[in-house]
Amino acid sequence: MAIKKLLQPFIESYRVFVWCSRFPGFTRWLFARGNRLQISRHQVHIPKLPPALQGLRVLHLTDFHAADFMEERRLEEILRISQSLKPDLIALTGDYIGYTPKYYADRIRRIASLKAPLGVFAVLGNHDRWQPFHNRIVQDFEAAGVTVLQNANRFIERSGARLCMMGVDDHEEGQPNLDAAAHGSHQAHARILLAHNPDTLFSLNGHAPHLVLTGHTHGGQINFPVFGPLTYFCKYVDQTGPGLSRSNGTYIYNSRGLGMSMLPVRIRCRPEIGLFTLDRKAE
Amino acid sequence: MTTPNSRNQTLRSAIVVSIALVLIFLVVLLVWQDSLTLEGEARIMGISIHITATGTNRDKINEAINVAFDRMRQIDQRMSDYREDSEISKIKRAAGKAPVAVSHETFAMIQKAIEYSKQTDGAFDMTVRPLVALWRDRTEEGKSPAQIPPNNAPPSEQEILATLRLVGYDKIVLDPAGQTVWLPERGMSIDLGAIAKGYAVDEAIRVLRAHGVENSLVNAGGDLYAAGINEDGKPWTVLLRDPYEKDRSKIRVWKDLKLHLTDKAVTTSGNYERYILIGGQRFNHILDPRTGRPVKALDSVTVVAGSCLEADVLSTVITVVGVQSGLELLKQFEGASFYAIPEFQSPGFDRHLEEP
Structure with missing residues (x-):
């Protein structure tokens, strides 16, 4: 009897939730508000950038967690807006699938359908690495023309100018090797590093990419006023905060990502598509 | 004195109120105004121009919209064919007489229009105005019956051929060193109306972006540009x-x-x-x-x-x-x-x- 009385307020609160669920449209709207997409545009100033790379547009997409809380329609919308922005190059920094491996093949196929004149480059995230079939993600991406960079790099030539795309394995679940990823990269006029988890950057070892694109943190996903997010799950971003930061001439970007993990809610932390334009730094 | 019953009642109310407060807090967070959409309207180029822009700072968006309108007014001032003081009007008035020095922007625009004319084998031609005037003089739209001649008819073959002698983008003489434009025949004309509006819209978007407004819609009477996405992220x-x-x-x-x-x-x-x-x-x-x-x-x-x-x-x-x-x-x-x-x-x- 006493237990029932003790539980009574919780039962009443539950009734409030049930009553709220009579208005699914309102509830959906409420959660959809926090999940409205944004496009974040940034200029990346690089000294002595050759004219052939001036104005180059790099599109950054990360942390889709497709199939967890991302509907097919939503994914299509993101891909369509991304293509409309006419990037020269697309960078993907992991967590394509979430906890649910459901629809995996379909979601990877859709993401891999992205096209850019200078190519689409990807690294894997911890959620991708958790999947027993993560090698298939690499195969499916490669088969569709997406270059997966696992501690490796690729050079892109444009009218004599060289751009180096580097990719490092996931910090938590993979075996990151920045030295291997950056091997020979100093010969390039512009160097872009893709890393899922910003904690990888603690061991940058003097490699100096001009731009580093990262994900993983979702910007905290739930961002309280004054207090900020509960956690970023990342020591590096604890220090720098999400978004754009500078370190020894390197632009480091930690994206809020596109999807959601654990909870189907984003508060004051809208999902984003990043668009970076390379610009010659004034001498 | 409080009985165990009333203590329970108080505890119960306290928990319900706390949960309600947490719920309210969550709702407030979710509807938190993290961006806003502002609209501006101005009459430029003889039409009503609308700018819709989204962002986070009201003052910055308003300033960007105002500067974009100013930029469009500047283009209108240079390239309008209705304003007597525009550079285009000056070129028209000097047709057959002398070259006219124009701003770098107008000169570049005329060069661009010539490129388009070449690209389209003359289907696009900014010197078409004398022909337009020939046809528009005959229109009965907006005229009272007394203003319409009794045997009003479309222009004859001879009239058209005579007017065609004043038409042709290849007749324009450009001097890049002096930034001058010369129409060698009296009666020739230049009309950037078909493209100046589009150019002004592009420039308004450029200005908005330079002021940090990445998501906007500029509508100049049906000529419009949609930059980025709207406030709903679509x-x-x-x-x-x-x-x-x-x-x-x-x-x-x-x-x-x-x-x-x-x-x-x-x-x-x-x-x-x-x-x-x-x-x-x-x-x-x-x-x-x-x-x-x-x-x-x-x-x-x-x-x-x-x-x-x-x-x-x-x-x-x-x-x-x-x-x-x-x-x-x-x-x-x-x-x-x-x-x-x-x-x-x-x-x-x-x-x-x-x-x-």
């Missing part, structure tokens, strides 16, 4: 109205079209809004500069392209050259597509119609 939705809405005698082939656009411009050329009426007959207001006659082929052409300037040129030219030549022309303009009436859709246009 592509901008643009409604194109049914051209036959007011004319029930035509078969309705096109219901209102909804386009979903990100970083794209759209313009429409057609005779359903403007036309020349002679002897009760309706002629398209767009003339073929090569024949001197109004075009009959297409009632309306809507072009989606990467810039409003390009869309303006393409919609004007495709109305003149028709669907097949239009498709050939599209190959030179990456990412452009069009919708024409009588109903025709170029490859790629349906992409903008899909519901996101």
Whole structure:
């Protein structure tokens, strides 16, 4: 009897939730508000950038967690807006699938359908690495023309100018090797590093990419006023905060990502598509 | 003295109130105003121009909108063909007399227009004005019966041929060193009306972006550019109205079209809004500069392209050259597509119609 009385307020609160669920449209709207997409545009100033790379547009997409809380329609919308922005190059920094491996093949196929004149480059995230079939993600991406960079790099030539795309394995679940990823990269006029988890950057070892694109943190996903997010799950971003930061001439970007993990809610932390334009730094 | 019963009651109320407060806190967070959409309207180039812009700082957005309008006014001041003080009017007044020094911007725009004329084999020609004047003088639209001559008829073959002698982009003399423009024949004219509006829209977008406003929609009487996405995080939705809405005698082939656009411009050329009426007959207001006659082929052409300037040129030219030549022309303009009436859709246009 006493237990029932003790539980009574919780039962009443539950009734409030049930009553709220009579208005699914309102509830959906409420959660959809926090999940409205944004496009974040940034200029990346690089000294002595050759004219052939001036104005180059790099599109950054990360942390889709497709199939967890991302509907097919939503994914299509993101891909369509991304293509409309006419990037020269697309960078993907992991967590394509979430906890649910459901629809995996379909979601990877859709993401891999992205096209850019200078190519689409990807690294894997911890959620991708958790999947027993993560090698298939690499195969499916490669088969569709997406270059997966696992501690490796690729050079892109444009009218004599060289751009180096580097990719490092996931910090938590993979075996990151920045030295291997950056091997020979100093010969390039512009160097872009893709890393899922910003904690990888603690061991940058003097490699100096001009731009580093990262994900993983979702910007905290739930961002309280004054207090900020509960956690970023990342020591590096604890220090720098999400978004754009500078370190020894390197632009480091930690994206809020596109999807959601654990909870189907984003508060004051809208999902984003990043668009970076390379610009010659004034001498 | 409090009884155990009333203590329970108090505890219960406290828990319910706490949970309610947490719920309210969550709702407040979720509806937190993290961006806003502002609109501005101004009358420039003789039309009403609307700018819709989203961002986080009200003052910054308002400032950006005002500077964008100022930029459009500056372009109008230089390139308008209605303003007596515009550089274009000065060039026209000096036709057959002397070269006129113009601003770097107007000079570059005329050069660009000449490039487009070459690219379209003269289907686009900014010197078409004398022909337009010849046809517009005969229009009965907006005139009282007393103002219309008794035997009002379309211009004769001789009249058209005589006027064609004053038309031709290749007759314009440009001096890059002195930044001068010269129309060698008296009666010649330059009209940037077909593209200046599109150019002004592109410039307004450039200014908005330079002020940090990345998501905006600039609409200059149907010439519009949709930059980025709207406040809901979706592509901008643009409604194109049914051209036959007011004319029930035509078969309705096109219901209102909804386009979903990100970083794209759209313009429409057609005779359903403007036309020349002679002897009760309706002629398209767009003339073929090569024949001197109004075009009959297409009632309306809507072009989606990467810039409003390009869309303006393409919609004007495709109305003149028709669907097949239009498709050939599209190959030179990456990412452009069009919708024409009588109903025709170029490859790629349906992409903008899909519901996101």
